[in-house]
Amino acid sequence: MKRIVPVIITIILISLVACSPTQVATPTPAPTAVSIQLSWINEYSSSVFHTAVRNGHFAEQNLEATLIEAGFNDAGFIDPIQAVLNGEAEFALSNSASLIEARAAGQPVVAIASVLQRSPLAVISLPEAGITRPEDLAGHTVSVADGGARAVYETLLLTQNIDASTVNTVARTSFGIEPLINGEVDAMVAWIINEGVAVEEAGFDPQFILMSDYGVDTYDFVVFTTETMIAEHPETVRGVVTAVREGAQDVVDNPAQSIENTLTYNSELVQAEQLRRLEATIPLMNVPGHQLGGMDAEVWQFTHDFLVERGILTEPVDVSEVYTLEFLPNDAA
């Protein structure tokens, strides 16, 4: 129930924003309405989309975007993939692993852009644990959430030739960082842009083993839609990708203003905390040699391969069908 109030407020705010004069700059023809299902509640992680809307980038593409936040509701966790498949939204945010799994399950979803160019997933520890590289994990207790994160973590151990039995891997049961800072675990697998910042905010000096540094890289905050949308409304898809890329550029250029945009969607957020997280996110969005929103084939391939190796996928799929670079500029990496 706690989640319902902000959801209602957000929907009202979105409605107000959608009806506000700045959003009804109505060129001819009338703007196309698109709804975008976010992957979590309205916070820094969706600031690119808040900013794209608030700064008029969707309107510039003659689109009237409605953002739908995710998180949990009475029915449980809102699955963006299911939301798109159910027709509740034309576009949504997910990650590369989930999208490959959906394709393997025969669901016609296609990634069109990735907000993050590198995965924020890392093994986070405190200096006294002495964990500066993967091989240092041996003999330590590491908490990992089940699912995709655990698969990535195990892949790291595998690629680094570390015997998994030498590491005391335990299930992560809390979204918080208390187990780490309380010494219950030596390390935790989490996002540097969230838990990493939280550890700093708690007054500690977090040590990171960034998965992507070891070639274990996946995509998060991936924008996707359906094959049908791409086939029937390619200009709408191109408009969404363009607006998202311009929103990302605004975030890179002016994170403070972007967080103010986000706060208009969720006034319960603490601005300073959100800004710190967004600033930690920007280096993962804006990576030298990779353009904003871009995607690499090898990351998709790596994601697919480790899913197969981990047994999450029972059958290989054609990775090239999971994503398309069609709507990104030609020099997209």
Add this chain to the structure above:
Amino acid sequence: MQTATTTHIPFFSRLRLRLTALFLVVAIIPIVLITTIVARQVEAQSRSQIFNQLESISILKSQQIDQWLQDGREQLALFLVSLQHDSATQASLFEHATSTVRQIADASTSIDDIFFYNPQGEVIFSSDEVLVGRVVNRQSYFDASLVEDHLQAPFFDVSSGTLALIATSPVYNGDELIGVAAIRYNTEELNRIMFERTGLGETGETYLVSRENNYFLTASRFEGYTLNRAYTSAGIEQALGGQVGSGLYGDYRSPAVSVFGNYRWLPELESGLITEIDEEEALSALNQAQVTIVILAILVSAIVVFVGFIVTNILTRPISQITNSASAIAQGHFDQRVLLTRSDEIGVLATAFNNMAQAVQDRTLQMEEARDEALAAQRIARENSRLKSEFLSTMSHELRTPLNAIEGFTSIMLSGMGIELSPRAEDMVRRVSMNSKRLLQLINDFLDLSRIEAGRLELVKSPVSPEGLAHKWQNEVSVLAEGKGLEFIVNIDPNLPPIILGDEDALSKVAINLLGNAFKFTQQGQVTLELSCISGGWKIAVSDTGIGIPSHAREYIFEEFRQVDGSSKRLYGGTGLGLSLVQKLSRAMGGNVSLQSEVGKGSIFTVTLPLEVETIAQGAAV
């Protein structure tokens, strides 16, 4: 007595002020010009020096950066040489190299780490063990590093949280690429180079901006401007546009903060090197110099004005003394003198003035004496005149009394009242009567003239009819016309008012005298009396066809006892008082008399008089 001219001179006309102003203008113009030129030259030189200084610093920084980069490359080359010297197995090569890279990295302050990765991007060994096992195949330098020596532009490394600068060189075993040697520069050295701010004052700084989103690669010296964030300014744009140069522009902090900047594109780092200093601070020395120049200019101007004032005072003070003396003399103080003992031109002027004053004093004294004499003579003359008039008046009265008796008795005798006269006796009595009348007329004219000259003539204005007067005069003189067989014509202007104001007696004397003269000097033809309106008055004109008056006589014809010549007096008779009386009476009535005449054809005497109209008492007219 001539009033003395005052010495008050309008403030702005005063010589002292003008001379002082002249000094000021003569001094100020060159001072202002020189000050302006000097100030501008100083400013231009200052700006040039600032730009030169910034450029020097910028060149120095870029050289230090080049040196830093070169040093790193040398460390990389050293590492590559050590690899080539050990051509044993790959495993032993790597084992040996690990210790080598540590030694090299520890020995150099330019680099942090040396590492080696295989063609797949996996770090095989490194001076920092933390890097071993990492995969760099998605790093932006990876693809290029497999092909040739490469320097990757600085970027913000997520893993280390610091600025990273990587130089790489592919390593071959024969023709086989076995991996890539890479160094990671110590970017703290870059900060050290940038943070050395000698010559940049309190606001000067140098910083590097990446072409990647205008990111700051080195820190701003000002708070609130973080690394890895985009900022822009004209200098940054120029540098990232590949330009090298200098300019004055709004800073990245705010367009309102004007900075002197030198911008320089560093191709190897794909970054702009910016060297800046706030205009306000940079020009503070210039402003101080300009203030000093202006103060000096004001001081010099003040001195010039002061000297000008003194010089002007020296020049104008004696002039004031002379002026005051002249004013005193003008007011009658003829003994006033200028007391100056100078040998220059002003001293000569003072002496000349004193001489002139002495001359004026002497001349004035003489004039006063002459004036006193003239006044005394005038008083005597007036008294004589008065006595003469009084004598004439008395004498006339005394003469008239017996004449009246003679006239009375002769009239009785001629009227035949009781006395029978023989024709001869009657003729003699008539002659006595006629001569006594002429004598009486003469005496009357004398009396009138003496009254006029004595100022006792009193004109009494009363309503008179011009037409009535004309008929009256016609009756009086008609006997003359008839006696000489002359035609007498009277013309009265119908526009003439029926009643006017005037002294009837005076008008009659004027008219009768003129008519009498006309008849007297006309032997044949006619005499015309004309009364008519003229502009602003009326006139009495008497014209005749007589002998006329020569032009030379017209100048004195109105003088007393004068006729054209003595012969005419004898020929025509008369006293020569008539026209004089006419003129004096005409003038006494506010008019005048004029004469037109041609010898042998006749004369026209015209008396013009002001017209005064009686509007009420018309019934009292003659």
